[in-house]
Amino acid sequence: MQPSKKKTVSVKDKLDGNEIDLSLLELTDVPVKELAAVTRGTILDLSNNKLVTLSLSFPTLTHLTKIDLSKNKLKELPVNFGDLRNLRHLDLYSNELQRLPVSFHQLKELRWLDLKNNPLVSTLAEAAGDCLDQKGCQEAAKKVVKLMTVVHAELEKKRLKELEETKTHQMAQKQEEDRAKERVRQEKKAEKDKRKAEAAKQQAAIHQAVNNKSTVNHVKTEGAKNEKKGERQQKKMKQKTAGPSFCAQFFVLLLRLIILAGVMMAVVFAMNWEGPLTLDNAGKVAHRSLDKAKGYGLEVYDWASPHLQTIKGQWKHLSRFVAENGRDIVIVAWDRTFWETWPIVQQRIFEVLSLTGDTAIQYWRIVCRDVPIYYGELLDKVSHLFHGTQSQAGNRS
Numbered sequence: 486m487q488p489s490k491k492k493t494v495s496v497k498d499k500l501d502g503n504e505i506d507l508s509l510l511e512l513t514d515v516p517v518k519e520l521a522a523v524t525r526g527t528i529l530d531l532s533n534n535k536l537v538t539l540s541l542s543f544p545t546l547t548h549l550t551k552i553d554l555s556k557n558k559l560k561e562l563p564v565n566f567g568d569l570r571n572l573r574h575l576d577l578y579s580n581e582l583q584r585l586p587v588s589f590h591q592l593k594e595l596r597w598l599d600l601k602n603n604p605l606v607s608t609l610a611e612a613a614g615d616c617l618d619q620k621g622c623q624e625a626a627k628k629v630v631k632l633m634t635v636v637h638a639e640l641e642k643k644r645l646k647e648l649e650e651t652k653t654h655q656m657a658q659k660q661e662e663d664r665a666k667e668r669v670r671q672e673k674k675a676e677k678d679k680r681k682a683e684a685a686k687q688q689a690a691i692h693q694a695v696n697n698k699s700t701v702n703h704v705k706t707e708g709a710k711n712e713k714k715g716e717r718q719q720k721k722m723k724q725k726t727a728g729p730s731f732c733a734q735f736f737v738l739l740l741r742l743i744i745l746a747g748v749m750m751a752v753v754f755a756m757n758w759e760g761p762l763t764l765d766n767a768g769k770v771a772h773r774s775l776d777k778a779k780g781y782g783l784e785v786y787d788w789a790s791p792h793l794q795t796i797k798g799q800w801k802h803l804s805r806f807v808a809e810n811g812r813d814i815v816i817v818a819w820d821r822t823f824w825e826t827w828p829i830v831q832q833r834i835f836e837v838l839s840l841t842g843d844t845a846i847q848y849w850r851i852v853c854r855d856v857p858i859y860y861g862e863l864l865d866k867v868s869h870l871f872h873g874t875q876s877q878a879g880n881r882s
Contacts, residue, residue: 567591
């Protein structure tokens, strides 16, 4: 069985005056484009066809004033059917309509309507009536448009109510979100304040501990000062009873060396002295001593010259060898000696420096501790000697 081909209809051929007759053509679709091109045809007869639905473009035929759709199989009208604002006469007899689109309320110019022989809902069927005559069909048009206006108003009211509820719900949701954000913000603020309070408390505790430690350190420092002062006094007493310390021995040794040098000079002068004890004779003795010293120096130089020449030659030979093989010596010394001995040398240097530092610190402490004592003793002796000299001078006068 071959599929049925879509019928093509020439609308212009069906035009008679202002009426277009497309009835009894077994149409399943309405040729909207062709009808739109013929604006002179304001009356359209589509009865006795096989129309089940109308396309959404059908209500664009706003020039139509009368439409006959009777004896088709229409189950519904397009939702924008109300755009046919110039429609005055509508025949929907013997279809399968149960409801009309809400946009039907826009057909304010509708004056004639036939909805007989349709399975309409009770409310719509009551408004449509029987349409047995001209007056009944006019009343049907009026009542149906009014009913659909009420339905539209209720639906609009319901839509507005739903919209208001949606807005209210959204506002409530937004307020709830704002409250949640505010709670989170308050919780974060409380947590931050809590951390600040804990930090301030810890800072106060640290400050208090530092103050207590400072107090304790001050007490310890004062105690240490008093203890050191007592130790110095005790050591001073011990020094007075136990004999001279390191500084005193050093000064005595230095004095002895000076005396020894003076004695040696006196011995030299005595050995070379000739003639009377005069200043000129002393100068002559000094010149003779210097001449003899120069003679001794020349003798020593003459004796040491061969050895010095030998050392000089050996040094030249060593210098020449180092100049020729210096790079190899350095490489070998760096590779085999430096990296092996450097840790040991470094450790020994560190030990020597540590020992030197400790010894220097120890002697510095001794000097700082003992010198003031001897300085005080020396000052006391000088003062005593000065006052004693003044007293003797006064007694003599």
